[in-house]
Amino acid sequence: MKQKIKKSVAAAALVCVVTSAAKAEEQVVLYHWFEYIPQELLEKFTSESGIEVVMDTYDSNEALLASLKAGAIGTYDLAVPGDYMVEILANQGLLGEFKPDELKNFENIADQWLNVDFDPGRQYSIPYQWGTTSFSVNRDVYQGEIDQLSVLFNPPEELSGKINMLDAQNDVLALASLYLNIPQCTNDREQLKAINGLVQEAKQHWVSFNSDTTKDILVSGDVAASMIWNGFGARARVEGANIEYAFPTDGYIVWMDNVVLLKDAPNRENALKFMDFLLVPENIAAVSDYARYESGITGAKEHVSDELREMPELNAPTGGKGHFVEVCDAETQAVYDQIWTNLRK
């Protein structure tokens, strides 16, 4: 609730800024995750194009959706939703379309990221950063194999009661589906019951649901294993924790954040210029160096630091089973919600 208040105050303040700055100065209004773009890059864009970047931040895809639905449409030009949220925003009619030829650098998008399920043909979005979600394990505590999702759902004794899960319904239930080898968003009742039973049973091994400080609790040793995004896993390791990031052979989550043009963008032309700017390999590589994820832009990898290029967390095994989190229909989502509430009651 506090967050919400803070956010609406920020939005109100932003509206004031936007209106009082008048249209004398060219600008683009970006609605972005916190700490996800280096300031120098924004300055570079401004010096190249003369367009000022105004930025406001959010902390989850759902918070972005809630804010847009609560009336922020028309305030912002661009946002950076995750894969499944692109599809949801598009379905809800909250995105503005663009044609590939409106972007000079559109062909820089790597082939594998062009025809993605959540936005076939890239009508609404361009790649920003992508990564994987699985888990990291403290190797001082547990030395056994960690290439199975059972480390989370039916853990060895050393890890039981020392596991943190992300406080993210879709990610947890997607991994549960992969572990049980059933399709995501299944509407088969027996399979849904199996997911429910699995997480209920696994809860005894989980000590917390935390998304905000996964890195810190791994470094401090508060937990011995945690579901985590690969970039955070890398940061925790660099900060000195003896942890290893796993690419389970039964599957892990692939996610991609994408820059989208929002409906009724007040500065559409400038927004497209900014998207074009982010499609330049050198520029998006600066984001990668900052955020420690990969970009999905051809040629960007040549511009990132050596350290980043060789990070084990960023180099999934070839033939690894990465899956995007799927978007469930209303009926299945209702059951998912029920399972999640049952888990947390």
Added chain:
Amino acid sequence: MAGGSTSGGSVKADTYAGVRHWLLAPSWLVLLTVVVGPLCIMLIYSFLTKEFRGGVVWEFNLAAYDKFFFDRGLFGDEAPRIEWTYISIYWRSILQAAIATLVSLLIGFPTAYFIATRPTTSRALWVFLITIPYWVNLLIRTVSMKFLLRDQGPLNAFLLSTGIIDQPLTIVNTDVAVQLGLFYSYLPFMVLPIYAAVEQYDHRLSEAAADLYASRWIALRRVILPAVKPGVIAGCILVFVPSLGSFLAPDLLGGARNFMIGSLIEDQFKGQAGDWPFGAAASMILLSMVLIVLIVAARRQARAKAAGGEV
């Protein structure tokens, strides 16, 4: 002893008679727009139909309240039974808030009494000391608390080095940590009203009690406590109510394994669930509970005052 005096000031009751309403207008306006307005929106939303992935459809029904009280199974097509999920979440939150209030009272009362019995010159300093930690944001204080309590934190290091324990105490991610967090967050809300009440207390009454052979315990129970009761009740309400809806302490210190009222409601708006009517209904139920507590407290106080007046 009974409240502030109304006579003797230079302001007469009818000084502002003509303009009173206009002078109140700004406060009324603020209250209407930032308190009553949002509450009405929530009340209306709680009776609307849920739109998939957040938002509402303008069709009135009781689905949100039905979901709160009746369990229709995983797929929503079984015969309704009583839904214990949310009741147990509310019960857990109430219990936690009650314990936090009790602990705050046990520690806050002596503290307040101590401060109020210092010489006038040093009282301000003591009150000032109580408020110092509250210059720092609640979130930061809660996170710092976690650093102190964790297995490898200073508290455990100290206990281990003194040999009191030989295994680190696991406090983080337990209810104890949540209690400590709540208690720490809201202690001044207990101390300050009690302090204000004790400061008004006429200490000659304690002397009189002692002269009449009352033991210190009897004097506390029969003389001091009744006199400062309004302060104690105010303190308890000020700690209980925010504890009930808090989610920082449960999330950060308790590990958020289980929902509290605050996190349950937050999840309806910011989480995957996106069930705004249900979130609104849950808020309304919480609000009703808080109102009932406040009304009961207010009535008891009024009754006590009336009884006191007759004596």
